[in-house]
């Protein structure tokens with residue numbers, strides 16, 4: 001696993017020395033977000049975003065490249081995902097309490113954890129604690145590394161049939177011998193709070209379709225942009241990484257929000273040149289400090305999903321997390337950035353609670 005990561009770093013670094021041309025083309029277009037200010041989330045439902053592709057003169061208007069220079073000062077606002085997530089979780093808790101008072105039911109989340117990965121154990125523990133704090137009931141099935149696929153499928157079927165379970169998730173990654181596709185296909189579409197079922201993902205990809213759930217981390221990224229007052233429509237966005245969990249659905253979601261999206265991955269030639277044209281950069285590869293200050297357009301917005309543990313005896317647990325972005329360089333170039341930790345991570349859990357509440361509301365027809 002580690003040597004694979006090292007190989008990836010080498011592949012990624014190949015592009016570092018290429019020359020680049022920074023260009024910007026941005027359009028300030030109004031979004032629908034103000035209409036949704038009384039909802040838990042500020043981002044609107046996808047169906048309300050569907051617009052016909054009508055090309056007009058202004059669509060083809062060219063803005064000259066930005067002349068803004070880099071300074072040695074911090075220019076970036078830090079997007080505080082931890083406090084935004086806390087605010088969302090409080091609103092979810094109050095909705096759960098309203099639901100309980102009104103119909104005597106609360107949302108239920110079921111988690112399946114296979115194996116002994118320390119990071120997965122931490123994430124699952126945090127998810128269950130967050131459920132507790134919001135008044136959401138949670139159940140967990142823990143299975144050993146060497147369990148069979150049938151055991152996982154059996155746990156899934158029982159949660160699929162349990163009416164008090166409204167959300168089901170299988171913590172990823174699964175141990176190598178599992179067929180992840182086969183397992184995720186079995187999660188009931190109506191309880192797929194991770195949004196990883198191929199039908200939910202397919203509906204996210206298709207115009208005019210509404211997935212029942214949007215994957216938590218991508219949804220968290222969009223919510224951070226909305227709550228920070230950052231326009232998506234008409235912007236150039238670059239998503240670095242194309243994983244099924246983050247990169248791919250984030251690129252689809254940004255597209256649904258009318259950004260012009262490029263995807264940069266390990267085989268992309270000149271990733272720096274492509275990235276430095278972006279108004280919005282979302283990076284999710286887990287390669288520490290991949291994105292240098294020189295990759296970023298002055299004034300861009302950076303959402304750093306990467307988390308990579310590095311040894312640090314001065315930290316409480318002996319390690320600290322660093323992101324995909326070279327933070328010290330980026331804060332001197334960009335207009336806003338998420339920190340690691342405390343940026344996107346806490347939003348992933350807040351969105352999971354949101355999806356679980358949403359699922360329970362749908363199941364009980366509770367508005």
Ligand SMILES: Nc1nc2c(c(=O)[nH]1)N[C@@H](CN(C=O)c1ccc(C(=O)N[C@@H](CCC(=O)O)C(=O)O)cc1)CN2
Nearest residue numbers: 123169170171172173194216217341342343345346348
């Ligand atoms: N079934 C799923 N598996 C995985 C998902 C997912 O959404 N569904 N995403 C990631 C892991 N993940 C949730 O499962 C997750 C990652 C990070 C955080 C988080 O809060 N990070 C904190 C730091 C926490 C720490 O100190 O370790 C932060 O960035 O501030 C929450 C959830 C892969 N698997």
